[in-house]
Amino acid sequence: MSKKVNLPVLVTRGIVIYPNFSESIEVGRKQSEDAIRAAIDNFDGQIIVTSQKQISDDNPSVENIYTTGTLAKVEISKNWKDGTLTVLLTGLQRIKLENISLNEKSFFIADAIILEPKTEFSEEYLTEAVELIKKLKLEIKQVSSEVESFISNPSSEKLDEIVDKLSTESPVFSTEQKAELITTIDPIQRLEYLLKIYGTKFVTSDVDNLIAKKLKEKMDNQQRDYYLREKMRAIKDELGEGEGADIDILEKYKARLDKEPFPKHVKEKILSSISKLEGMQSGSAEANVERNYIEWMMSLPWWEKTEDIEDLKHAKEVLDSHHYGLKKVKDRIIEYLAVKSKTKDLKGQIITLVGPPGVGKTSLAKSIAEAIGRNFVKISLGGVKDEAEIRGHRKTYVGAMPGRIIQTMKRAKVKNPLFLLDEIDKMASDQRGDPASAMLEVLDPEQNAEFSDHYIEEPYDLSNVMFIATANYPEDIPEALYDRMEIINLSSYTEIEKMKIAKDYLVPKVLKEHSLTNEEIEFKDEALDELIKYYTREAGVRSLERWISSVARKFIVKLLNKEVTNVVVDRKVINDYLGKRLVEHSDKQKVSEPGVVTGLAYTQFGGDILPIEVNYFQGKGGLTLTGKLGDVMKESATIALDFVKSNAEKYGINPDLFEKNDIHIHVPEGAVPKDGPSAGVTMVTAIVSALTNKPVSKEIGMTGEITLRGLVFPIGGLREKSIAASRSGLKKILIPMKNLKDLDEVPEEVKAVLEIKGIEHFDQTFSEVFGSNSELSK
Template identity: 60%
Template sequence: ARSIARALEREFVRISLGGVRDEAEIRGHRRTYVGALPGRIIQGMKTAGTVNPVFLLDEIDKLASDFRGDPASALLEVLDPNQNDKFSDHYVEETYDLSDVMFITTANSTHTIPRPLLDRMEVISISGYTEIEKLKIMQGYLLPKQLEEHGLGKDKLQVNEEAMLKIIRQYTREAGVRNLNREAANICRKAAKLIVSGEKKKVLVTPKTVEALLGKPRHRYGLAEKEDQVGTVTGLAWTETGGDTLNVEVSILPGKGKLTLTGQLGDVMKESAQAAFSYIRSRASEWNIDAEFHEKNDVHIHVPEGAIPKDGPSAGITMATALVSALSGIPIRKEVGMTGEITLRGRVLPIGGLKEKSLSAHRAGLTTIILPKENEKDIDDIPESVRNELKFIPVEHMDEVL
C-alpha cells in the first residue's frame, strides 16, 4: 500500500483494525464525554493533511463487536462510494467528504468479514511468493538489510544462490518471507561470532555449510520417483505456503470390495476417490481389467505424510491413474505429474493454483505435467524459465490421461 501511495504521489495513512470493537473508534465520541476524540478516520485525514491520501485499513477481518457497537457497520459508510462524500463523525458534528480517498484494506481471510461490508469492496486475492520470488527478495533486500544491521560488509559474508535455495526449501515453509528474514539474521549472527572470535576472516555460505550454521533441515519437499512404479502416481497439490508434489499409492488386496482411504483426507478428497473408483469400475473391460475386480479384491488408497491434512478435488485424475496402474500392472512414468478433478463420466474439470503446482513440479525434477484443458490459459502465469523446461499436456477426458 505504501508503494501504491508512492507511485500515485499521494500521502499514506495506516490504521490497524485488529481487535477494534468500539464503534467510536471509527465515528468518534460525542463532545459531551470527558476525553472525547474524533474517530480514527478523521484523525488519519488530519495526519495526511490532504483530501486524497491512500488510506490503509489493516487487518479488517479481525474487527470485533460488543455492547459498545459494531465498528464493521460504521465502516459501511466509509467504504461505500455512494455515501462517503457525507461521512458523519460524532465529534466533528459536520459531514466530511471522503470520496477522493483511496481506501485499501487487508485481510488474511474473507470469511470473517460481514457480507454487506465485503460487497462494498473489490476483492483482489494475492497468492504467496513463489520460490523464485523469495530468492530474488533475499538477494536484493533481506540479506543486504541484515548485513547492515549486523555490521557486516559484503566482503565479510557471502551466501551463494544454491545455499539460499536450500534455506528457502528446507528451513522455511510459508507464504511470505518473515521466517526467511529470521534465518538470514541467524546466519549473520553466526557469521559475526566466527569473525569476532578470530576463527575466520570471511564466511562463505554454501549448501554444505548451511547445516553448520542453521542446524538440521526442518522441512522436506517432494521429489520425483527414482524409477517407474506400479500403483504410484505423482500428483500436484496447492497449499497456503505454495505448491508441493503429492504421491498417491494404491494397493490391491484379496477381499470383498472394500475401499479404504488413508492419509488424513478431507471429505472432498474422499469423494474424488469414490468418483475415480466408480469410473474405473464402469470402464474396466476397456483396460483389460477384470470387470468383477471389486468383488474379489479390497482397494487401499493412501496419500503419504499422514500427519498433514489434505483436501480438494484436484487429485481425482491422479487417483484414477493409480487405480488403473495397480489393477493392470502397468507402471507409471516417473517424470510425469498430474492434476485435475474427475467426474463419473471421466471428464477432467479445471483446478486452481496451477502456477504454484508447476513450480513444485519443476523443483521436484518432473518434466511433464498433465492438466485440465480449461487451465491452458493459466500457463502464461508461470515464469518463463520454468515454463520452458516443462512439457504441458492439456486433457479433457480421462482416456487422454491414460
C-alpha cells in the same frame, strides 16, 4: 547622486513603516502575498512599503497609490491555513517611487529613489529641535524613555530616529498626513508638521473616523469579555474547580476556529460543545466526556491534504526499486494512477492485494504511497468482531472512543492518505455485530463521502482516501465487500525469483541494518540457494530474510569475539551457523509402482507435489480414506471410485473386484490437512493403476477436478503447482484444458523444463498414462 532600486511594492491600507522601526502586519490579498514572496525569493527580502489613498479599495490602481514610502526588509512570521500571512516589516530608508506598474504576476513593482537622511546638525539646529520636541511632548502627554533621554542629552545621530518615534507614538493620523511625514527629510520640518497636526485637532478623513470608532467598539467588547472570563475563573477557583488551564485551551480552540477553515457544520458542533463545557463543573464526568470530544474534533484532519505526485515514470521507478518482478501487479497500479491522474477522481473499486504471507503485499502498498507522495497509514482487521471497532461507540458509553477508521485518520494528519486495510479476510462477526457490514460504508465510493462514526456524530469525508486492502484467501473476504474490490493476485515466488530478491534486496537490507559491509560478509549464490531450498518453506521471502539476518548476527558475535575478521558465506558456513537442514521438499517417486500417482497441490506456502496411494484387499466393497482429508476431497474420492466402477470394463478392470475387495486411498502426509477437488483426476488414475496393476510413470504429475462423466474441470494455483512439479524433478504434467489459458502466468524457466499438456476427459489421461508411450522412464 541618489541611489535607485527596482523592487516589488507592498500596498497597505494606511499602515506606514518608519526607518529603524519594525511592525507585524496581517496580509490577506493575493497581490500582496505574491509581492512578499517575490521579494523573499528574488530580492533578498527587500520590498517597497507604501499606502493606498482609498483604504476601502480592495484592488487599488496605480493612480490610487502614494508615491512616497519606505524601503523595508520583510520576513514571513506565520503561514495561516486560510491562506493569509503574518509578516514582520523592518523599515530601512525613506524612498520616492517612480514608474509604478503591474508585472506579469499581477503585483506592483516600481523604481524608487532612496532619500538619504541627514546625520549632522549644528548646535543651533539641535537646540531648536529640542524645543520643538518639548512642545510636542506637552501635546502627546506620554512619551517613551528614549525621547526623555534625548531631551536631556541631544545628539545628531539620534535626532532622525527620535522624530520618527514621536510620529509612531502620536494618535491616529490620516493617510495623507502619514504620507507627508514619511516624505519629509528634514527633522525640524517634520516636528513642525506634527505640531501643526495637533493644532488642527487631528483633522481626519471620514474613513479614519469610522475605523477609529470600530476599533474602540472592538476593544470595549474584548475588555468586557476579558473581565467576565476572569471573573468566572476567579469564582471557579474559589469553588475549588480551578479550570484556568481548561479556559486557556478553549480560548485557543476558539481562536483556531476563527482562523482555520473548519467546515461550517463541524465549527458549529465544536462551539456548541465548548458552550456546554463552560457551564459544567470541571471535575464532573460529563465535562470529561465533552472535553475529550472537543479534543477529538479539533485534532481530525478536516481540510488538510497532500498534493499527489502524478509522474508515472517516478512511480514505476519507486515500485521497481522496492520490488522485483510482479509485472502484472505493477502495470495495474500504474494504470490505476494514470486514470486517477487523468480524471482527478478516486471513485471506483478498491484495490485488494491477494496472496500468501510474505509475498510483499504490505510493503507494496507502502511503495505505492511513496510513489504518489501520500501519507501511509494502516490498520489490521485480523480478529475484528465488534462493529464498534469500525464505527466507534456513542459518547454516552463509558470510555467511548471513535472507531479505528477515525482514529487512523487522526494519525494520518491529512484527509487523503493511502489507507491500508490489512488482513481484511480475517474479519469475523458475532453477537456484537458484523464489522464487514460496517466496512461497506467505508469502501463504497457512493457512501464514504459522508462516513458516519457513532462518536464523532458529524459526517466525515473519506472520498479522498486511497484504500488498499490485503488478504490471504479471497474466498474468505465477505461477499458484500468482495463485490466492491478489484482483486490483484500476488502469487508465490519461484526459487529463481527468490534468489534474485535475496541478492538485490534482502542481503543489502540486512547488511545495512546490522552495519556490515560486503568486505566483512559476502553471501555466495550457493549459500542463498541452500537457505531457499532447505531452511524455508514459504511462498514469500519473510523467513528467508530472517535466516539471512540470523547468519549476520552469528557473524557479528564471532567478529566481536575476534574469532574472524571476515567471512564468505557458502553452503558449509550456512550449515555450521544454522545447524541441520529444516525443510525437505517432496521429491518424485524413485520407482514407478502400480497404485501410486503424483498429484499437484496448492498450499499456503505455495505449491507442492502430492503422491496419492491406492491399495485393495479382500473385503466387502468398502472404501477407506486416510490422510486428514477435508469434506470436498472425500467427495472427490467417492466420485473417482464411482466413475471407475461405471467404466471398469472400458479401462480393463474386472467388475467383480469391487464386490469382493475393499479399496483404501491414502494421501501422505497424514498429519497435514488437505482439501479441494483438484485431486479428482489423480485419484481416478491411482485407482485404475492399482486395479489393473499397471504402474504410472514417476515422471508424470497431474491435477484436475473429475466429474461422474469423466470430464476434467479447471483448478486454481497452476503457477504454484507447475513450479512445484519443476522443483521436484517431474518432466510432464497433465492439467485441465481450460487452464491452458493460464500458462502465461507460469515462469519461462519452468516451461523450459516441463512438458504441460491439457486434457478434457479422463480418456485422454488414460491414453497419456497407460498408452504404449505413456511411461517416459522406469
